[in-house]
Amino acid sequence: MVRMCGEFDISSFPQLTILLRGTCQQTRDAWLIVDLRPLTFMDSTVLRELSTAQEHCEQAGHGLRLVYDQPFISRLLALRGATSQFPRYATPDNAWAGRQAPKH
Template sequence: MTTTRDSRNQRGQVVRLSGELDLGTQAVFGAALRRASRDTERPWLVVDLRAVTFMDCIGLREVCAARASCLNRVPPGWVRLVYTAPAIGRLLEAAGLAGTFPRYATVSDAWRDRPAPARPPRRAPGRRPATRSPAAGRPGGREV
């Protein structure tokens, strides 16, 4: 995993990550988020996950800890996630955090608080949506 911080923005910090976010990289990721959330005048943190190839609940734990740190500052701050990988969205949904961390398509959108449009749920490959033909309810009728 690689982390870079962009401190040129005086409004807050941007942490850009690449590679895998898991137990093996937790310490580096957590340290980068902690530094970024405290080394800025305003507790605003954008976490760019577009180059992350894998993320599990360990990564979520660190993001939640950074959010708590930003919220506890005066004035309270925020953490916004930039990502495009559907797997990260599914992880947030499974953890019940999709509303807490809406998806932003770009860092610029995150600064402007413009969440990306919600994506429709994905169907399993090769499966059609369930439909009912008019004949399905009649004796001898078949579903199409």
Template sequence: MEHNDDAAGPGAAVVRVSGELDIDRAPALRTELNDAIASAPDSADVAVDLSAMSFCDSSGLNALLGARLHAEEAGHLLRLVAPSAQMVRLLEMTGAIHVFTIDPAPPA
């Protein structure tokens, strides 16, 4: 996982996720997302670039859902960017697709 505060434009924060997001990697994602939210300027979006993620299980989804709430409480919008078909299916099956803002293309 990689956190870059300027990749999505001035003031925006981006966390890039690659590989599998499962029970072993979910705690690291939580930490990265919390850091991104804490360091994002007032009301800036926090983008989670999923374009290089190959798989997500329920623990990964749980980390994303928790971060969405944390971001909202801190005055930020957490956006999921370029999710795979598997991730979209997981979001649809759980009903979580309705609580996230989803962007089709990764940030520059």
């Protein structure tokens, strides 16, 4: 599981890339859970990297699930047409179990 805190945008892109791609390659679990609840801001750069990480996880036989509850993340996903690609999970336990949260 990866927990992202604070603000993530184009300036933090290199660190995010290393974190997500490295975790996708190292995980032995069926899912990479990315907990976005501590985020205070993210831009579309993060969304692109999450999409890339999801592709890498799928190629390795795993998957990626997002945990979030912030309306700004829901809006960003909706604006980018990515709500079906990244359904919302309310908690890491729900993500592990595959129990999606109700839509905002």
